[in-house]
Amino acid sequence: MAAMEQAPHHALVGYLVWAVLFAAIFAWEGVGLLHPTDSVPTLSQAIDAVSRYQVGRWVLFALWLWFGWHAFIRGWHFLLRDPAGE
Numbered sequence: 058m059a060a061m062e063q064a065p066h067h068a069l070v071g072y073l074v075w076a077v078l079f080a081a082i083f084a085w086e087g088v089g090l091l092h093p094t095d096s097v098p099t100l101s102q103a104i105d106a107v108s109r110y111q112v113g114r115w116v117l118f119a120l121w122l123w124f125g126w127h128a129f130i131r132g133w134h135f136l137l138r139d140p141a142g143e
Contacts, residue, residue, distance in 0.1 A: 082100065089099035098106070107113040 086100050089097045
C-alpha cells in the first residue's frame with residue numbers, strides 16, 4: 058500500500074523537475090534575445106560554438122541519442138509483449 062502512495066509523489070517531483078528545466082532554458086533564451094549585446098548567448102549561439110569543432114558535433118550527437126533513448130525508449134514496452142515480461 059505504501060508503494061502505491063509513493064508513485065504519485067514520485068511522478069509529481071519528476072514533472073516539477075522537467076518544468077524547472079524547461080523554464081530555465083526559456084529564461085536563458087529570453088535574456089539572450091532581449092539583450093543581444095550582453096555576454097549571455099542564445100541557445101543557438103551556444104550550440105554553434107560547440108558544433109564548430111568535430112568533437113563538439115559528436116558530443117552533441119551523443120547527447121541527442123542519450124536523451125532520445127531515455128525519453129522515448131527506456132521503459133517502453135513493445136505493443137505485442139506483456140508489460141510484466143511474461
